[in-house]
Amino acid sequence: EAGVTQFPSHSVIEKGQTVTLRCDPISGHDNLYWYRRVMGKEIKFLLHFVKESKQDESGMPNNRFLAERTGGTYSTLKVQPAELEDSGVYFCASRSNGYGYTFGSGTRLTVV
Amino acid sequence: DQQVKQNSPSLSVQEGRISILNCDYTNSMFDYFLWYKKYPAEGPTFLISISSIKDKNEDGRFTVFLNKSAKHLSLHIVPSQPGDSAVYFCAASASGSARQLTFGSGTQLTVLP
Numbered sequence: 001e002a003g004v005t006q007f008p009s010h011s012v013i014e015k016g017q018t019v020t021l022r023c024d025p026i027s028g029h030d031n032l033y034w035y036r037r038v039m040g041k042e043i044k045f046l047l048h049f050v051k052e053s054k055q056d057e058s059g060m061p062n063n064r065f066l067a068e069r070t071g072g073t074y075s076t077l078k079v080q081p082a083e084l085e086d087s088g089v090y091f092c093a094s095r096s097n098g099y100g101y102t103f104g105s106g107t108r109l110t111v112v
Numbered sequence: 113d114q115q116v117k118q119n120s121p122s123l124s125v126q127e128g129r130i131s132i133l134n135c136d137y138t139n140s141m142f143d144y145f146l147w148y149k150k151y152p153a154e155g156p157t158f159l160i161s162i163s164s165i166k167d168k169n170e171d172g173r174f175t176v177f178l179n180k181s182a183k184h185l186s187l188h189i190v191p192s193q194p195g196d197s198a199v200y201f202c203a204a205s206a207s208g209s210a211r212q213l214t215f216g217s218g219t220q221l222t223v224l225p
Contacts, residue, residue, distance in 0.1 A: 004155070009153075031211075033212070033213075035213075035215075040217075040218075041217050042114065042116070042201075042215045042217040042218070043156070043201060043203075043213075043215040043218075044215070045212050045214070048212060056212065091155055091156070093155075100158060101158065101211075101213065102158075103148075103155030103156045104155050105153065105154050105155045106153075106154075106155050
């Protein structure tokens with residue numbers, strides 16, 4: 001079984017630019033989550049999809065962040081325009097119906 | 113306001129000895145607790161979990177203890193091995209929250225050969 005795939009693994013962009021992160025979950029996993037770790041702190045929840053629907057986006061920092069999940073398969077997280085405080089590692093995770101999450105390796109975003 | 117706290121940012125242990133990592137939580141709605149291990153440049157990987165109806169769960173060298181009255185859990189690794197060196201995250205979830213995880217800030221464990 002293929003794991004959760006995220007790309008790019010690293011992205012360095014200038015403040016004000018746009019960046020799009022992609023996540024391919026494990027096939028058949030209806031639940032897809034985005035989390036973020038900033039400056040070595042705790043990993044924080046951003047949002048949760050069930051299939052193509054946003055179940056909970058209470059963790060999204062502001063309206064510069066837009067997440068989509070096309071046809072209930074892969075998901076994208078767009079940051080537009082990026083700010084310095086958006087730097088961090090963005091993790092995607094998927095889950096079937098049990099408790100078990102599988103995380104991707106993350107995208108390290110650096111805004112300069 | 114952190115609902116899950118790991119107050120020790122780092123811990124060093126000699127190989128073969130016991131590693132004890134601690135975690136405190138404040139939200140009494142949490143009913144499922146997990147430990148994840150994270151190596152550099154990788155995502156968190158699941159290690160062990162415990163439901164709030166239990167107070168102990170073992171899996172090989174790893175044991176998680178839950179003290180609900182104190183809102184405290186701990187992860188014991190015995191014996192510790194150099195390959196256990198990683199960042200360990202405590203996480204909690206509540207039923208009805210679509211199993212969204214609330215993480216602590218992590219503890220860097222270093223096992224010295």
